[in-house]
Amino acid sequence: MDDAATLRGAGLRVTAARLAILDAVRTGNHLDAEHIAHAVRGRVGHVSTQAVYDGLHALTDTGLVRRIEPAGSPARYETRVGDNHHHLVCRLCKGVTDIDCVAGAAPCLEPSQSHGYLIDEAEVVFWGVCPDCRSGTGEAPNASEPSAVPRG
Amino acid sequence: MDDAATLRGAGLRVTAARLAILDAVRTGNHLDAEHIAHAVRGRVGHVSTQAVYDGLHALTDTGLVRRIEPAGSPARYETRVGDNHHHLVCRLCKGVTDIDCVAGAAPCLEPSQSHGYLIDEAEVVFWGVCPDCRSGTGEAPNASEPSAVPRG
DNA sequence: TTCGTTTTCTTGATCAATTCCAGTTAGTGG
DNA sequence: CCACTAACTGGAATTGATCAAGAAAACGAA
Incomplete structure (x- = not known):
């Protein structure tokens, strides 16, 4: 199924902007809205920032892309869903790497107490320092001083 | 150990604003900066927003309070640390409830692959709908239409 | 105590990410 | 090919948070 059919299947109109957004999110590695906008413009010329946000919103609402929001970084998007x-997540460069869930279906963990909540997802984020930042190779924003690495 | 001694022990000066912030965070239930500022003002009169942010920053830096940032809500603070x-987290009203970690020390989970990261914390957030919002009692911002409850 | 140093607080501007709005453009089903 | 409506544009506005410079206050030392 190509992207156009994917969009149509989700009830969305097929536009150059959305095809480019979908491709940028799939090709990129957890890009944020700004980087997606840049990639989209390099592919189809001028596209307004609002169109990018609108497109991302439509794609996330229909479940074609997933939005993640690690603390301290803008929202990031990925096509790996379901x-x-x-x-x-790297504490220094904020880079994101996927990790398989050993349990499979959501919610993959059972909380020790549910407090009456109807739980549908367990979101797990492992915080640490990526290989590049550990070796000083990475483009860390503040790699000069590792400072305190807080613990949970 | 009272709060004044706690602050001093962390290397911070003791001010009315900070004592009030610490008390507001402890008394409140995962309040955000705005609500903390409101509580502080009700206790010690005028305090600038900047002083609240600065105080919260100092308290989080020294580990006296913890800052959490659930996707879609402003940062929230709690005194339960360590x-x-x-x-x-409730998908509708964004309310936050604590859950004990059965494993104890951080990181409480081992990822299936570490990808070379030096991991120090596993942050787990369970998403669902709280009892109040389930029964329609809650002050949900958009409780009228439950809309789609996305899955992980 | 009083002083001097350093931190903390104040006011006010600024920022980044995102959303709202009104009008125009362009997919799509008929 | 038309009409309807979703999608896009340009621009302003919002929210949550930070930066900057000077004034005030905490606290160790004299």
């Missing part, structure tokens, strides 16, 4: 995988 | 507990 497999309930988790994420590894 | 026990690596987790959170239950």
